[in-house]
Amino acid sequence: MAYYVGIDLGGTNIKAGVVDSDGNLLNKLSIKTHAERDEKEIIHDMGKLAVDVIKDLGKEISDIEAIGIGSPGTPDNEEGLLVYSANLPFNNSPMRKLIRDVVDLPVYIDNDANCAAMAEAVAGAAKGTKDSVTITLGTGVGAGVIINGRIYSGFNQAGSEFGHTVLVSGGLQCKCGRRGCFEQYASASALARMTKEAAEKNPDSILKDLIAKEGGSNAKIAFDAMREGDKTAAELIESYTDYLADGLANVINTFMPEVLVVGGGVCNEGDPLLIPMREKTMSRPYFGPGVKKTEIKLAEMGNDAGIVGAAMMGKACMDDGKNGR
Amino acid sequence: MAYYVGIDLGGTNIKAGVVDSDGNLLNKLSIKTHAERDEKEIIHDMGKLAVDVIKDLGKEISDIEAIGIGSPGTPDNEEGLLVYSANLPFNNSPMRKLIRDVVDLPVYIDNDANCAAMAEAVAGAAKGTKDSVTITLGTGVGAGVIINGRIYSGFNQAGSEFGHTVLVSGGLQCKCGRRGCFEQYASASALARMTKEAAEKNPDSILKDLIAKEGGSNAKIAFDAMREGDKTAAELIESYTDYLADGLANVINTFMPEVLVVGGGVCNEGDPLLIPMREKTMSRPYFGPGVKKTEIKLAEMGNDAGIVGAAMMGKACMDDGKNGR
Numbered sequence: 001m002a003y004y005v006g007i008d009l010g011g012t013n014i015k016a017g018v019v020d021s022d023g024n025l026l027n028k029l030s031i032k033t034h035a036e037r038d039e040k041e042i043i044h045d046m047g048k049l050a051v052d053v054i055k056d057l058g059k060e061i062s063d064i065e066a067i068g069i070g071s072p073g074t075p076d077n078e079e080g081l082l083v084y085s086a087n088l089p090f091n092n093s094p095m096r097k098l099i100r101d102v103v104d105l106p107v108y109i110d111n112d113a114n115c116a117a118m119a120e121a122v123a124g125a126a127k128g129t130k131d132s133v134t135i136t137l138g139t140g141v142g143a144g145v146i147i148n149g150r151i152y153s154g155f156n157q158a159g160s161e162f163g164h165t166v167l168v169s170g171g172l173q174c175k176c177g178r179r180g181c182f183e184q185y186a187s188a189s190a191l192a193r194m195t196k197e198a199a200e201k202n203p204d205s206i207l208k209d210l211i212a213k214e215g216g217s218n219a220k221i222a223f224d225a226m227r228e229g230d231k232t233a234a235e236l237i238e239s240y241t242d243y244l245a246d247g248l249a250n251v252i253n254t255f256m257p258e259v260l261v262v263g264g265g266v267c268n269e270g271d272p273l274l275i276p277m278r279e280k281t282m283s284r285p286y287f288g289p290g291v292k293k294t295e296i297k298l299a300e301m302g303n304d305a306g307i308v309g310a311a312m313m314g315k316a317c318m319d320d321g322k323n324g325r
Numbered sequence: 326m327a328y329y330v331g332i333d334l335g336g337t338n339i340k341a342g343v344v345d346s347d348g349n350l351l352n353k354l355s356i357k358t359h360a361e362r363d364e365k366e367i368i369h370d371m372g373k374l375a376v377d378v379i380k381d382l383g384k385e386i387s388d389i390e391a392i393g394i395g396s397p398g399t400p401d402n403e404e405g406l407l408v409y410s411a412n413l414p415f416n417n418s419p420m421r422k423l424i425r426d427v428v429d430l431p432v433y434i435d436n437d438a439n440c441a442a443m444a445e446a447v448a449g450a451a452k453g454t455k456d457s458v459t460i461t462l463g464t465g466v467g468a469g470v471i472i473n474g475r476i477y478s479g480f481n482q483a484g485s486e487f488g489h490t491v492l493v494s495g496g497l498q499c500k501c502g503r504r505g506c507f508e509q510y511a512s513a514s515a516l517a518r519m520t521k522e523a524a525e526k527n528p529d530s531i532l533k534d535l536i537a538k539e540g541g542s543n544a545k546i547a548f549d550a551m552r553e554g555d556k557t558a559a560e561l562i563e564s565y566t567d568y569l570a571d572g573l574a575n576v577i578n579t580f581m582p583e584v585l586v587v588g589g590g591v592c593n594e595g596d597p598l599l600i601p602m603r604e605k606t607m608s609r610p611y612f613g614p615g616v617k618k619t620e621i622k623l624a625e626m627g628n629d630a631g632i633v634g635a636a637m638m639g640k641a642c643m644d645d646g647k648n649g650r
Contacts, residue, residue, distance in 0.1 A: 253484070
């Protein structure tokens with residue numbers, strides 16, 4: 001069995017773990033990112049964390065094949081750089097070189113949403129498939145595409161930004177600059193916004209009380225209200241799942257993945273979300289008679305997706321003979 | 326130099342040609358499809374046409390490596406079937422077997438829009454790139470995706486249906502069953518429809534006269550009227566190119582191809598289409614600072630794209646060691 005380190009770089013925490021060839025996470029450690037610091041300090045800490053997590057498992061550096069890093073933003077895995085990240089102080093940062101100053105292993109870098117998709121493909125909901133897409137409904141809509149067992153993100157590693165495809169031409173302003181992006185209608189944040197709007201428009205609904213009780217809107221309130229029999233909430237979920245299904249059906253018509261994985265906290269709502277999401281989504285793509293259909297599954301890797309996916313991305317790069325030094 | 330036969334199966338004509346390894350079309354022949362016939366007769370004629378085009382060039386069957394077929398609909402290249410086609414009488418048709426009854430060569434099958442993209446990638450506007458997407462604005466919006474030099478169309482070969490991704494949620498009814506599909510707003514047919522609608526709403530515009538003169542609306546009229554200084558026509562082109570750019574920017578955000586190839590008769594309009602299409606499209610995707618940008622180019626392969634692409638798809642399958650027998 002071969003071993004890989006996966007590092008999940010986030011705006012708040014840096015998490016690292018040792019993962020075996022099958023995608024089993026053997027241990028993990030976490031430190032604060034302190035994103036206000038200089039990039040060099042952050043990357044130095046990532047390297048030290050990799051060493052710590054290897055030692056924590058009782059292994060040696062020489063027991064490890066490679067380090068995979070999942071980061072927000074756009075990487076350049078060929079040159080070993082993090083080209084750009086919206087929320088972290090990276091600007092053509094020589095991440096590979098700076099990590100290798102701390103620990104002498106091959107280092108590979110990819111986007112965090114892509115790594116989450118890799119984790120689902122190797123060890124999660126899309127295990128055993130060659131082509132899958134993972135969509136995560138969170139603050140935004142994250143997307144990662146796996147083709148033939150490898151991450152696909154375009155010639156510049158900036159692709160598979162499905163959250164920023166327009167679903168409602170001329171619609172709501174998105175922070176990316178476009179109008180009507182999928183994530184403005186289908187993210188957990190979008191549902192929280194829609195809940196607030198519906199509460200204001202429908203004073204008879206219990207949405208307003210629930211928002212007050214929770215100290216603000218969130219993506220759970222509409223489901224809670226619907227379970228209490230609130231009509232406005234039921235209409236809201238109907239509308240939200242319509243947008244969501246339109247976007248997911250777009251993913252299917254575009255990629256025809258064997259499995260479309262959907263994740264994010266809102267999926268914890270269970271059947272009230274999942275049943276309409278599945279039914280509406282599957283009624284929309286065009287499968288001709290006799291054509292095999294995509295299967296929609298819930299994400300299985302949870303909070304460890306970033307670490308496991310980063311490690312398995314590193315493994316894939318090693319297997320493909322990519323230069324990580 | 327190795328040689329391949331490409332067959333471009335259409336609803337009206339079946340075209341075949343011999344193509345060399347570099348994508349040069351050496352000769353071609355064409356016969357009528359007579360799509361009302363039994364599938365077996367059509368496929369038999371395709372086999373005979375392959376033999377004829379080889380002999381027409383003065384070559385022997387043994388000089389040819391493989392036959393590639395580009396067909397409308399959804400193929401199953403592993404099993405050698407045409408699973409389904411909307412406008413042709415195919416239903417799990419054993420195309421490989423029936424062709425090989427006529428001519429004993431490896432036979433590979435893919436979708437026609439995918440083959441057009443392959444032609445652009447090997448010998449046309451995207452030559453020299455690994456990742457490209459070709460969008461064709463015609464009766465519908467065709468799309469073909471090339472990843473790492475190979476056609477990508479999903480686990481069931483039914484993907485890259487970008488024309489049937491929703492751009493205007495709840496919008497115009499599409500024949501695929503969905504509402505608001507990209508092709509309802511950006512195809513040549515869509516522009517012809519918009520032109521007719523604009524003429525009816527704006528009796529002062531010259532659009533009405535031009536439609537009468539042409540005996541019906543088409544995608545050229547709005548450009549002709551705009552060149553004459555017609556304000557309604559100028560607004561129409563503004564709106565059409567907005568929708569078009571939204572869809573093309575979706576393609577870029579999704580695939581980040583090195584080159585996005587755009588083809589179809591409407592591209593012959595030149596700058597009045599191309600300048601706004603390019604400027605609007607490139608202003609919309611999110612490229613972070615320092616991230617390489619997609620280049621938008623016009624299709625170069627014209628009417629031969631189907632033949633050349635089918636042949637080069639056949640070559641790619643041979644190179645990958647896929648079974649064609």
